[in-house]
Amino acid sequence: MVPVKLLVLGAHNTGKTALCVRFITKRFIGEYDHKKEVTYRCNRVVDQEAIEMEILDLPFKESSVASLESSIRWADGFLLMYSITQRRSFLEIPRLKALIDKTKRSLVVPTVLVANKVDLEMGREVTTAEGQKLAKDLRCGFGELSVAEAVLGVEAAVFQLVRLVSDQQRPLPDRRSYMLTVRHALTRKLTRSKTMQW
Numbered sequence: 001m002v003p004v005k006l007l008v009l010g011a012h013n014t015g016k017t018a019l020c021v022r023f024i025t026k027r028f029i030g031e032y033d034h035k036k037e038v039t040y041r042c043n044r045v046v047d048q049e050a051i052e053m054e055i056l057d058l059p060f061k062e063s064s065v066a067s068l069e070s071s072i073r074w075a076d077g078f079l080l081m082y083s084i085t086q087r088r089s090f091l092e093i094p095r096l097k098a099l100i101d102k103t104k105r106s107l108v109v110p111t112v113l114v115a116n117k118v119d120l121e122m123g124r125e126v127t128t129a130e131g132q133k134l135a136k137d138l139r140c141g142f143g144e145l146s147v148a149e150a151v152l153g154v155e156a157a158v159f160q161l162v163r164l165v166s167d168q169q170r171p172l173p174d175r176r177s178y179m180l181t182v183r184h185a186l187t188r189k190l191t192r193s194k195t196m197q198w
Contacts (some may be wrong), residue, residue: 004054004077004165007074009079009080019116024055049166055158072103078112079115087126090130116149117146119146141157
């Protein structure tokens with residue numbers, strides 16, 4: 001089993017807890033106690049690989065930067081959520097991503113931007129194009145979904161993030177051994193071409 005630790009961040013009332021519960025249980029529940037930090041654990045198979053997931057859902061508090069940094073250091077990947085019906089939650093995303101980048105000190109941090117509540121199209125305050133542009137600017141994956149309506153969008157977003165984390169966790173080939181492999185391949189090719197000429 002490959003362990004993957006994910007952190008769900010976003011403003012109050014964007015559907016973070018609903019997304020976690022929907023992913024784990026496939027059920028949608030509308031009301032939650034937003035005061036508690038909860039870690040969900042489950043096992044899933046993603047691309048024929050067994051993944052042991054921990055998903056941390058934090059209540060939104062503007063002041064607790066120290067505890068937020070501690071959770072960011074713990075996590076391998078990040079789901080940043082906003083509601084399409086709540087522009088304030090969308091405007092919060094760049095600050096959260098900046099805090100993640102500063103805390104992680106890495107050029108590439110596996111992150112997926114999730115726009116929730118597409119079932120409430122009449123109350124839309126953030127366009128799809130705005131979401132796509134922000135995701136591109138912040139170097140994130142992107143998806144719009146409705147946690148209330150379907151589990152498939154939720155699974156797609158979480159699996160997209162798991163794939164980004166898995167890609168980053170795979171060890172890069174050792175540069176020296178890679179160069180030796182290339183040299184041997186070229187030597188074999190040159191030797192073969194010489195013998196073919198003679």
